[in-house]
Amino acid sequence: MATPIRVRDSTSEIRAKLGLNEGELKNLTTYARIAHKEYCESNKDSVWANFNKTWTEVPQFEKTEVTKKLVELCEKARLFTNTKAPQSIIDSALAQRLNLTRQGWQRRQRMEYA
Numbered sequence: 321m322a323t324p325i326r327v328r329d330s331t332s333e334i335r336a337k338l339g340l341n342e343g344e345l346k347n348l349t350t351y352a353r354i355a356h357k358e359y360c361e362s363n364k365d366s367v368w369a370n371f372n373k374t375w376t377e378v379p380q381f382e383k384t385e386v387t388k389k390l391v392e393l394c395e396k397a398r399l400f401t402n403t404k405a406p407q408s409i410i411d412s413a414l415a416q417r418l419n420l421t422r423q424g425w426q427r428r429q430r431m432e433y434a
């Protein structure tokens with residue numbers, strides 16, 4: 321059974337687990353940023369859009385909504401068409417990219433409003 325992708329996995333580990341090249345992984349990161357931005361813009365009062373709230377404070381339904389946006393972007397780009405990774409690995413990659421994207425956004429927001 322394949323090991324899920326974790327937040328602290330290196331870029332090379334993630335690429336190996338997903339079977340993506342460097343450009344495809346960069347695209348995944350870009351799509352995560354787009355999904356995050358679109359969700360924040362359309363849900364300004366959500367917990368997700370509150371940079372003072374941690375990942376564990378974000379309700380599951382909000383994480384699910386942002387993940388759906390990310391899946392739509394990945395499907396449109398046919399990002400995982402050639403991967404042999406099981407769906408569980410892809411799902412963990414999506415969660416990991418969104419988690420890291422949100423962490424980076426939180427840091428930038430906190431610095432801006434400090």
